[in-house]
Amino acid sequence: MSDFKTLDDVSFQGKRVLLRVDLNVPMEKGRVTDKTRIERVASTIREIAGKGGRVVLLAHFGRPKGKKVESESLAPVADAVGKVLDRKVAFADDCIGEAARAAVDALDDGEIVLLENTRFHEGEENNDPDFAKALAANGDLYVNDAFSAAHRAHASTEGLAHLLPAYAGRAMQKELEALTRGLEKPTRPVCAIVGGAKVSTKIDLLENLVGRVDKLVIGGGMANTFLHANGVAVGKSLAERDLAETAQKILARAKETGCEVILPVDAVVAKEFKAGAASNVHMIDTIPEDGMILDLGPASVERVKAAMSDSRTIVWNGPLGAFEIKPFDKGTVDAARYAARRTEAKAIITVAGGGDTVAALNHAGVADDFTYVSTAGGAFLEWLEGKVLPGVAALRKS
Structure with missing residues (x-):
């Protein structure tokens, strides 16, 4: 996939990796009822963590329209991600600011944290440059593995790619290769x-x-x-x-x-x-x-x-x-x-x-x-x- 930078093009050891994933999964009574989307990004998470990266997961959930809505928190999803990966996944109750910084700073090489719903902030869907910078402050590299959100010019899907070295995750890579075979080439x-x-x-x-x-x-x-x-x-x-x-x-x-x-x-x-x-x-x-x-x-x-x-x-x-x-x-x-x-x-x-x-x-x-x-x-x-x-x-x- 020569048109895009992939995980093959970077060393992750000791780096804070902002990994955009799609965790907008079906929920019922606080439990994830379908883990398909988690399973699709699991290989990228495992690869980055296995190469010594400090994995910082960014995701949206529902449509809270820039406000903190308890029912649309990603907290229950962190447990589901941990079960799919069979390893601990920490959780931070914000995706920017002190809570996010402290959670990321606490990571050792190979560890994983999921930050709270990016759409709790208006700057996400507005692709606000200041919000994108606040997200970027907690990363050294950016990886996008959420093709399903790639048609949105949001801060975590597009803005970050202009602030940090940016790469396609394995699920994104697989999708782009398939689509290239479908119509592009x-x-x-x-x-x-x-x-x-x-x-x-x-x-x-x-x-x-x-x-x-x-x-x-x-x-x-x-x-x-x-x-x-x-x-x-x-x-x-x-x-x-x-x-x-x-x-x-x-x-x-x-x-x-x-x-x-x-x-x-x-x-x-x-x-x-x-x-x-x-x-x-x-x-x-x-x-x-x-x-x-x-x-x-x-x-x-x-x-x-x-x-x-x-x-x-x-x-x-x-x-x-x-x-x-x-x-x-x-x-x-x-x-x-x-x-x-x-x-x-x-x-x-x-x-x-x-x-x-x-x-x-x-x-x-x-x-x-x-x-x-x-x-x-x-x-x-x-x-x-x-x-x-x-x-x-x-x-x-x-």
């Missing part, structure tokens, strides 16, 4: 699979992708908007009919760039959206007036599989149907499992991300079989949209 042909409910939330994404990929599969409720734009009667299906002109512009742009857009040719249709609802497969030009398109039909799934077979790289964001309710999960599950088999056979590189996408791949039982699955919702989406992520840009080699 992909093995072609590239196929993007985009699903979800609404076109309105993914206009920037679609406009960027049609200029960068060879094939674009559109599924989920958003496909209905494109079908409507093409004059197809979609019955009572979810569709943003007022975005027909936008959909046509995206299709026209795809034609200009030589991107093949793949829309459903058949669909699973029901009269009501509930588990076990009676459903039938209809060709797209025979959707009943009282019917709702809730999943891809078998012929459409085969078209998606064919697009994957013709490609070397797959970028996936969004489910292809209403996967949360059976039997409308079949299209997403079948396509995901086919992608997983192709990945296992080393025929394709698969990069996926976004909250609904992760849930859908877990539902299909294949999240661990893709080349890389990003848990960074907003940051992953903005990267797909071609936007500059401030926390990433700040880590680039000058």
